[in-house]
Amino acid sequence: MSEPLLSVRSVKSFYGHIMALRGVDLDVHQGEIVTLIGANGAGKSTLMMTIFGDPRAREGRIAFRGRDITHLPTHEIAQLRIAQSPEGRRIFPRMTVRENLQMGALASNEVHFQDDLERICAYFPLLKQRLDQRGGTLSGGEQQMLAIARALMSRPQLLLLDEPSLGLAPLVVKRIFDVIRALNMDGMTIFLVEQNAFHALRLAHRAYVMVNGTITMSGTGKELLARPEIKAAYLEGGRH
Amino acid sequence: MEYFVQQLINGITLGSIYGLIAIGYTMVFGIIGMVNFAHGDVFMLSAFIALILLLALTQMLGITPLALALFIVLILAMLLTSLWAWAIERLAYRPLRGSFRLAPLISAIGMSIFLSNLVQVTQGPRNKPVPEILNGVFTFGDPEGYTVTLSYKQILIVAVTAVLLAAFWYVVQRTSIGRAQRACEQDRKMAALLGVNVNRTISLTFVMGAALAAVAGLLFMIYYGVVHFNDGFVPGVKAFTAAVLGGIGSLPGAVLGGLLIGLIEVLWSGYFSNDYKDVATFSILVITLVFLPSGLLGRPEVEKV
Ligand SMILES: Nc1ncnc2c1ncn2[C@@H]1O[C@H](COP(=O)(O)OP(=O)(O)O)[C@@H](O)[C@H]1O
Numbered sequence A: 001m002s003e004p005l006l007s008v009r010s011v012k013s014f015y016g017h018i019m020a021l022r023g024v025d026l027d028v029h030q031g032e033i034v035t036l037i038g039a040n041g042a043g044k045s046t047l048m049m050t051i052f053g054d055p056r057a058r059e060g061r062i063a064f065r066g067r068d069i070t071h072l073p074t075h076e077i078a079q080l081r082i083a084q085s086p087e088g089r090r091i092f093p094r095m096t097v098r099e100n101l102q103m104g105a106l107a108s109n110e111v112h113f114q115d116d117l118e119r120i121c122a123y124f125p126l127l128k129q130r131l132d133q134r135g136g137t138l139s140g141g142e143q144q145m146l147a148i149a150r151a152l153m154s155r156p157q158l159l160l161l162d163e164p165s166l167g168l169a170p171l172v173v174k175r176i177f178d179v180i181r182a183l184n185m186d187g188m189t190i191f192l193v194e195q196n197a198f199h200a201l202r203l204a205h206r207a208y209v210m211v212n213g214t215i216t217m218s219g220t221g222k223e224l225l226a227r228p229e230i231k232a233a234y235l236e237g238g239r240h
Numbered sequence B: 001m002e003y004f005v006q007q008l009i010n011g012i013t014l015g016s017i018y019g020l021i022a023i024g025y026t027m028v029f030g031i032i033g034m035v036n037f038a039h040g041d042v043f044m045l046s047a048f049i050a051l052i053l054l055l056a057l058t059q060m061l062g063i064t065p066l067a068l069a070l071f072i073v074l075i076l077a078m079l080l081t082s083l084w085a086w087a088i089e090r091l092a093y094r095p096l097r098g099s100f101r102l103a104p105l106i107s108a109i110g111m112s113i114f115l116s117n118l119v120q121v122t123q124g125p126r127n128k129p130v131p132e133i134l135n136g137v138f139t140f141g142d143p144e145g146y147t148v149t150l151s152y153k154q155i156l157i158v159a160v161t162a163v164l165l166a167a168f169w170y171v172v173q174r175t176s177i178g179r180a181q182r183a184c185e186q187d188r189k190m191a192a193l194l195g196v197n198v199n200r201t202i203s204l205t206f207v208m209g210a211a212l213a214a215v216a217g218l219l220f221m222i223y224y225g226v227v228h229f230n231d232g233f234v235p236g237v238k239a240f241t242a243a244v245l246g247g248i249g250s251l252p253g254a255v256l257g258g259l260l261i262g263l264i265e266v267l268w269s270g271y272f273s274n275d276y277k278d279v280a281t282f283s284i285l286v287i288t289l290v291f292l293p294s295g296l297l298g299r300p301e302v303e304k305v
C-alpha cells in the first residue's frame, strides 16, 4: 500500500498530568473517508487537536505526507494544507460569513478567494445568501456548514471534521453527511470523528474505535457495523 | 455660549489624546484579556522620545520647515516607541502567558515602575520644557466681549488624530492583518488552527497600540509644552477610564470614551473646580465599573462564545 497521507504512531498526549491519548496508531490514505468513533470523553477531539499540535504529542510521531509534523507550531501545521472543522464549530461570531471564509483562505492564496468561494458555495448554497451576515447569527446547521466551508477555503488535501452532526436536527445531519460524501466523491480525503456511529460507519471506507485514549478496534465501515459489540456499545445506545 | 464652545474645543482636543492612548488599552485587553498597566508609561516615554527627536532635528540638524521636522519626529517616535512596546511584550509578558492570571498584570505594574524610573534617572526629575512651536491662534467672536480661540496646536491635534484613527480603522477592518487580530480576539485557538501566527499577532497589537500612544505622546508634549517622568500615570489612568467607559475591547468605544473623558474633565474644571477634575474622571471609572461594566459600546459578557 502507498504511504499514508496522515500517519499517527504511538501518540500520547496529556492535559497536565492526565494522559488523554495512551498510544494511538492510525492511518488515513489519500481518497479515503476514515471515521473515528467512541464514547464521549474517549479522546477523539484530543486526537484531532494533537494532530495540530495543541496539546502537543509528548510521545510518538505524527506525519503528514511523509513529513514529521509532531513538533511544528500549530499555525505552521495549518499551512500544510491540512484543515479542521473543530468540535463546537468555533465560528468567529462577530465576523461576517465572508470574513470567516477569508480567515479560512489564509493558508491558501487569497488570490483564489472568489473562485474558491464559488466552488465551495456550490456545496452550501445557503451560505451564498448569508455572506454579509455575522457568524454568530447563523443557526447551528448553518454554522456547521460555514465551519466546513471555512476549512475547505485553504484548499486542503486532508479535511478533519470533529462531530459535524452534533446537536443538529436529523434533516440537517443528513444534509451534512451528503456533503461529506460529495466532497469525497470529488477527491477530498476526510477524517471524520463522530458519536453518530451509525451514519459515520455507513459513510466511511475504514473506521477506528477509540476507548479511553487507545484504539481498540479497526476495520472497514461495513465490518464494524456488523460487529455485535459495536452494535451494543455505539449503535442501539448511541442512536436514541 | 462662547465660553461653552471654548470648553468644547478644549475638551475635544484633550479627548483626542485620551482616545489615542485608550486604543492601546482596549486592543491589548481585547486580544489577551490583560490590562497593560505599563501603557501609560509607554505613552510618557514616547513624549520624551518625541521631545529628544524634536530638539535633535530642529536645533542640532537644523531641519526646516517645522512641518517637515514634526512629520519626521512623528514617524520616528512611532517606530521607536513601537520597538519598546514590542520588547516589553516579548520580555515581560509573553513568558508569563499561560501562567496564573495575575502574573502578567504584576509584571505590567513592574514595567510601569521601571519605565518611569528609567526616564527619571536618564532625563532628570524636573519638568522638561518643550520649545515654543505652533503658537498661532484663530480668534472668533466679538472682539469687545467673549471670544473663542482655536489654536494651531488644537487643529493639529484633532487633524492628526482623525487621520490616524481612519488609517487604523482601515487596517483593523479591511486588511488581512486586522482580520487576524480580530480572529485572535474572538477565538485564539481557532485562529491558530487556520494558520494565524498568534504570537506575532499579539506582538503586532502591542506595536500598533504603542504607535498610537506615540502619536498621543507627541501631541501631548506640543500641547502642554512640558513633559515630566510622571506624566504616564494620570493621563494613563484617564485613558484607561476612557477605554472602560467606552466598553473595553471596543475600538469605537475607546475613541468615544476618550472624547467624553476629555469633555467631562474640561467642563468640570471650567464650570466647577479645577482642583477636583481628576477626582471627577476617576469617579466615572468607579461608577462605570459598578453600574455599566461592559461600557457604552461594549458587548455584554453573555454574548461571548
Ligand atoms: N482542555 C482540557 N483540559 C483537561 N482535560 C481535558 C480537556 N479537554 C478534554 N479533556 C479530557 O480528556 C479526555 C478526552 O476528551 P475529548 O478528547 O474531548 O473526548 P471526546 O472528543 O472523545 O469526547 C476527557 O476525559 C476529557 O475530560
Ligand SMILES: [Mg+2]
Pocket (backbone or CB within 6 Å): A044, A045, A046, A087, A163
Ligand atoms: Mg469530542
